[in-house]
Amino acid sequence: MLSKKAQYAFRALSTLVRSDLALRKEQNGGVSTPGEHPVAISEMVKEHPMSSKFLETILLDLRRGGILGSKKGKGGGYYLLKHPEDTPLAQVIRILDGPIAPLPCVSLHFYERCVDCNEAVCGLNRLMSEVRDANLAVLERRTLADLAVKPGQPLGQSQR
């Protein structure tokens, strides 16, 4: 199960994606770039009711994780560092919830050796690797861009 952190992250990110898309549309007319029009926490909370303080820690994690940039001071806020299609959901989840794999011993980014588990006899590793791969097949393919697709609209097979 996703943590609240990850859920809140996705909600905030969906706001940023929409803002990003709107800006890029304008930009075709040669106007602005995302870093110049960041979205403040107060804006995001207006759209998705939650604790601003808590959201703040989440957004800081996302910034440290290389997904967001930020601008301080009046008129400041957060913005996407890359095109929405270039950030897979897996990256967000890893930053906030850690491993995607169901066991540490089959994790790609957070591997830990299995204690008390005789690997020569353990039939679980392979099965859980299958589960991990099934997850990643979705989470590495789907991106922030898919977050902005509303329930009614069709979701492409591959955005990239």
Add this chain to the structure above:
Amino acid sequence: MLSKKAQYAFRALSTLVRSDLALRKEQNGGVSTPGEHPVAISEMVKEHPMSSKFLETILLDLRRGGILGSKKGKGGGYYLLKHPEDTPLAQVIRILDGPIAPLPCVSLHFYERCVDCNEAVCGLNRLMSEVRDANLAVLERRTLADLAVKPGQPLGQSQR
């Protein structure tokens, strides 16, 4: 991530599966049936070091969940109620860890409505449904029988 409970459960179950397979082999010679040769907690702990008391609560859950039968008194213990291929891994996980879905609002067995989430705008539900389905594709197909397959041996595409 799987809880310790689920991990321990799978270890204990792998012992029961092997015991079951051995008995069925004998049974072809017309000897015994699983319920008559249960495996005691003390036996399982000998093979997989862990707290007996903790394992006890786990096995009770599995019994209540319809996966195991038990026999009291001297010579008692636990045994599989069905053929190993008839118990998908998903069933074990649901008993011990609850929902497999990444969000309550996309769970099949533990559904809960999303509060604070405007479903008309929420692009996350559909994506997480995809993740859920990817998981279930593995966890409903793989069964306890696959637990007994050692790392060296080939794992079939479908056991049933």
Add this chain to the structure above:
DNA sequence: TATTTCCCCATAGGATTTGTGGGGTTAAGA
């Protein structure tokens, strides 16, 4: 009757998650 084993309940201890508070720094604008 003694022993072994499962059964049930309560709860302790620890870890993790969730959320809050306060003080600092940076930037914009009057």
Add this chain to the structure above:
DNA sequence: TCTTAACCCCACAAATCCTATGGGGAAATA
């Protein structure tokens, strides 16, 4: 230069969940 708005950082409080233990009871076997 002053005020205000916003991010930044750290510490910690509160709640929840996970992990594990303890003790007494009931059933089965010999």
